[in-house]
Amino acid sequence: MHSHFLQQAVDLARSNVADGGGPFAAIIVKDRQIIAASGNRVTPNIDPTAHAEIMAIRAACQQLGDFQLGECTLYTSCEPCPMCLGAIYWARLAEVYYACNRFDASRAGFDDSFIYDEIPKLPAERNIAMRYIELATATQPFQAWDKLANKVRY
Numbered sequence: 449m450h451s452h453f454l455q456q457a458v459d460l461a462r463s464n465v466a467d468g469g470g471p472f473a474a475i476i477v478k479d480r481q482i483i484a485a486s487g488n489r490v491t492p493n494i495d496p497t498a499h500a501e502i503m504a505i506r507a508a509c510q511q512l513g514d515f516q517l518g519e520c521t522l523y524t525s526c527e528p529c530p531m532c533l534g535a536i537y538w539a540r541l542a543e544v545y546y547a548c549n550r551f552d553a554s555r556a557g558f559d560d561s562f563i564y565d566e567i568p569k570l571p572a573e574r575n576i577a578m579r580y581i582e583l584a585t586a587t588q589p590f591q592a593w594d595k596l597a598n599k600v601r602y
Contacts, residue, residue: 453477453523454545460487461500461525468492471556474500474524476508476517476541483520484508500524501532505539515602516540526553529560530567538602 453475460473464487472488486503490496501524509515517539526548528536536544550560562575571578593599 450545457523457525458547472500472525474504476504476520476522478520483511499532501528502535505535530563
């Protein structure tokens with residue numbers, strides 16, 4: 449069963465290339481039914497966050513009317529990048545199956561190693577400048593959230 453859905457993700461990735469997208473695709477399955485699928489749409493959508501996994505997660509959440517996908521499985525043509533990995537954890541997917549790994553992607557020209565290298569660094573040591581500025585009002589949004597009686601935690 450897992451190979452079947454993973455093959456569909458690979459097939460979608462291949463057809464996505466012909467449709468102007470990148471060579472990646474993801475499918476989300478719940479109860480053995482595909483509830484969302486997408487190819488990578490970074491260049492057609494002019495959106496660096498339009499990775500296949502992100503697009504499929506967005507569609508699955510809309511389909512289910514929930515921002516958590518705890519009973520779902522993601523099948524993706526390639527090991528998720530750091531951004532998609534974060535989204536997978538935020539969506540609380542049950543499991544992920546992938547066909548290619550990050551080294552296969554790197555050989556094809558999609559190298560995320562520079563991001564993996566940046567993650568453990570302190571913000572001030574990263575290649576993109578990240579500078580903390582102390583503001584007296586900075587925690588006000590958190591204080592407002594804390595006082596909110598009907599908040600939905602995520």
